[in-house]
Amino acid sequence: MSSDVWPSGGRHLWASGGASAAQTHARGHLVYAATGVLAVRTERGTSIVPADRVAWTPAGCAHRHRAHGDTDMRIVFLPPSLARRIPDRPAVFLASGLAREVLLALTGPHDRDRDRAARARLLRVLVDELRETREQPLHLPEPRDDRLRAVARILAERPADNGTLAELGREVGASPRTLSRLLRGELGMTFYEWRTQLRVYHALVLLADGHDTTRTAHACGWANPSGFIAAFTDVVGTTPGRYRARAAPAVT
Missing domain, CATH: 1.10.10.60 (Homeodomain-like)
Known part of the structure; x- marks a missing residue:
């Protein structure tokens, strides 16, 4: 796996079949598969994340990632003020065209140079877009x-x-x-x-x-x-x- 990660998010390039160890994060995070398919497994079940979906994992929720096909995984951490606007359980949302572009912008090579106010605006747009879409039936309960x-x-x-x-x-x-x-x-x-x-x-x-x-x-x-x-x-x-x-x- 090749990784390029910073405090607000990052990018992981997984070979097909690649998997992470169980982990938790202090902040809730969104993951998006720009290519490939991700499976995000928690004690509540498995969220399936193809190229037109976004998966949400709340803060403190133990999880594992697995890649199916060569997968370009993008991860965006949300501050508590925005995380509380999303369900307090694992969920999968449709990635609209705008949400996809914001996710790519927040995990691209220039994001580290973006000032805090600009990043905060993009994060608000992203959360607003997700709240406008219904949750998608790509979560397999355990x-x-x-x-x-x-x-x-x-x-x-x-x-x-x-x-x-x-x-x-x-x-x-x-x-x-x-x-x-x-x-x-x-x-x-x-x-x-x-x-x-x-x-x-x-x-x-x-x-x-x-x-x-x-x-x-x-x-x-x-x-x-x-x-x-x-x-x-x-x-x-x-x-x-x-x-x-x-x-x-x-x-x-």
Whole structure:
């Protein structure tokens, strides 16, 4: 990993598969993947950060980063006066065109020469932009129940597995009714919604690594690319082809 970091933010260039140790920061921070895909894992779950999203991690929240595809990670720390305007939990936001340009400006080579007042103005613009967008469904909550954790491991290892909840339940020793209740109670999702989120996460990784739409669709359990494209677009907000094109180019 190559890093260029200063007190207000910085830039990390990760090779695909690169990962950080668990860490915490005294200030909350935003991370943005100018290229590639970042996974930000906390005790509450995993936030997925493709090239059109921004992830927020509050102050004092232990977290790990992992890069999927060669990833240009930008990090911006927020002062408490601005951090309190963002949720006090991990979240993912849409990166508007303006938010993206501000993030790049705040983590570019000239930011260290920017005076404090100018940086503060840019940070306020950035937070205002994030508050104008709704949170995006690219946060995978971490199950607490051991049976759900076991199902999650199976689905992560076998994303193309089309087994029913009853079939998966037999593998982990739980009835489908119990698993459905746990999913609603712990994660606020149906089994279909949860598996779709897990599959889209896997698809983001494969696309960032250069796989095409058809191969990714089959690897993630879709029988045909059209169904995959529809599900991916519904969750991510853009087609797999457009996402792959945005994730690949280098940004300086």
